Amino acid sequence: MENNKIVLFEGSKIRRVMEKGEWWFVIEDIVRVLTETINPKDYFNKILRRDEELSKGYGQIVHTLWVLTSGGRQKMNCASTAGILRIIQSIPSPKAEPFKIWLAKVGYERLQETVDPERSINRARQNWQKLGRPEKWIQQRMMSQETRNKLTDYWKDHGVKEGNEFALLTNVIHQEWTGLTVGQHKKLKDLKTENLRDHMSEAELIFTALAEYSTREIANKDRAEGLPENVVAGKKGGNIAKKARLELEEKTGKKIVTGNNFKLALKDFGGNLKLSGSKNPKEEN
Numbered sequence: 001m002e003n004n005k006i007v008l009f010e011g012s013k014i015r016r017v018m019e020k021g022e023w024w025f026v027i028e029d030i031v032r033v034l035t036e037t038i039n040p041k042d043y044f045n046k047i048l049r050r051d052e053e054l055s056k057g058y059g060q061i062v063h064t065l066w067v068l069t070s071g072g073r074q075k076m077n078c079a080s081t082a083g084i085l086r087i088i089q090s091i092p093s094p095k096a097e098p099f100k101i102w103l104a105k106v107g108y109e110r111l112q113e114t115v116d117p118e119r120s121i122n123r124a125r126q127n128w129q130k131l132g133r134p135e136k137w138i139q140q141r142m143m144s145q146e147t148r149n150k151l152t153d154y155w156k157d158h159g160v161k162e163g164n165e166f167a168l169l170t171n172v173i174h175q176e177w178t179g180l181t182v183g184q185h186k187k188l189k190d191l192k193t194e195n196l197r198d199h200m201s202e203a204e205l206i207f208t209a210l211a212e213y214s215t216r217e218i219a220n221k222d223r224a225e226g227l228p229e230n231v232v233a234g235k236k237g238g239n240i241a242k243k244a245r246l247e248l249e250e251k252t253g254k255k256i257v258t259g260n261n262f263k264l265a266l267k268d269f270g271g272n273l274k275l276s277g278s279k280n281p282k283e284e285n
Contacts, residue, residue, distance in 0.1 A: 009033055009102050013193070017065050017078060024065055024078035027087065034093040044087075051090040061086060066163065070193045073163065131262065140202050144209040151216045158219070159226040168227070169234050176238025177211040177245060178257045189261040199261040207256055211241035 012033045015026040031040035031047075048055040061083040067076045079087060081103055088096050128138045155166060174182050186196050200208065215237025218224075224233045245256045 009099060015067050015069070015076075017067050019063075019065060019078075022080055024063065024080055025084050026067055027062065027077045027079055027084075030079075030084055030087065030099075031091065034088070034091050034095050034099060047087070047090050054086065054090055057086070073167075133262070137202050137205075140205045140209075141197065141200075144197065144205045147209040147213050147216075151212045154216050154219060155230060158224060158230070160230055161227075165227050169230055172231055172234040173211050173215055173238040174208070176235050177207060177241035179242075180257065185257065188257075188259045190259065190263070191261060194261075194263070199263070201256075201258065201260055203256050204258075207241045207245050210244060211238045213237075214240040 012029075014029040014033065016023045018024075027044060028040045031037065031044050035043055037043045048058060054061075061079050062077050063079070064075045065078045066073050067078065069076075084103060085100065088100065093099075125138055125142070128141065129135075133141075152162075152166060155169065156162065160166065160169065171182050174180070174185065178185060180188065182196060186192075186194075189196070189199050191199055197205065197208070215234050218236045219230055219233035222229070222233060224230045249256060
């Protein structure tokens with residue numbers, strides 16, 4: 001599983017990060033969901049002033065961790081499941097009980113997935129099916145993720161640091177084959193905090209996988225070590241996918257990299273769901 005994930009409680013986004021095999025949740029998101037306040041940081045500070053025992057245990061409950069945000073990775077105050085349950089005790093909210101049940105379910109799912117990783121794969125497939133993704137797209141998305149995982153495994157074993165260096169290499173590969181940075185591609189698709197790969201077309205996923213597979217093969221052949229050497233491998237791998245993309249676009253007259261996404265727009269008057277960012281709500285491929 002990725003170290004950073006967004007989960008939903010009653011449609012509200014809650015960011016979390018995996019730290020030493022345990023999920024840590026962003027306190028600001030929890031407070032916002034339970035209280036509907038527009039200033040969760042100020043609200044939480046008031047809670048600490050009011051609850052002396054919670055304030056005393058603050059250092060043990062709250063840890064500052066790196067979390068993915070719309071503006072990049074930032075340090076945010078987080079708490080584990082046990083810590084969040086303690087914080088909830090000090091928040092008067094009708095959502096407290098259903099949130100406790102939700103929190104327990106999230107933790108239980110993680111425990112199951114640790115014992116049986118196939119559960120997380122099946123759950124991802126089920127979630128995409130619920131979102132109406134075609135089976136062909138789901139298969140490609142999962143294959144693309146497997147290719148990605150093998151590449152990041154190589155990086156981990158060859159002197160590349162997780163976090164900023166992973167992000168830099170990902171951007172190098174992506175820009176090489178698409179002509180766009182990851183940020184520019186997300187902007188083209190009108191995405192903010194959403195995962196770019198979850199909004200790629202089947203073709204975009206295929207070429208991303210080709211670029212990352214080529215990068216890993218080249219890095220392995222060249223025995224690339226550390227960031228600089230893997231940057232070189234990334235450019236070479238991305239260039240292979242770029243050449244393939246340009247040739248296919250010339251043959252078909254269709255762009256591979258587009259602004260199409262899977263974001264659900266408002267229902268039209270006929271009650272049909274449309275996809276924003278796309279003239280045609282269905283996949284081009």
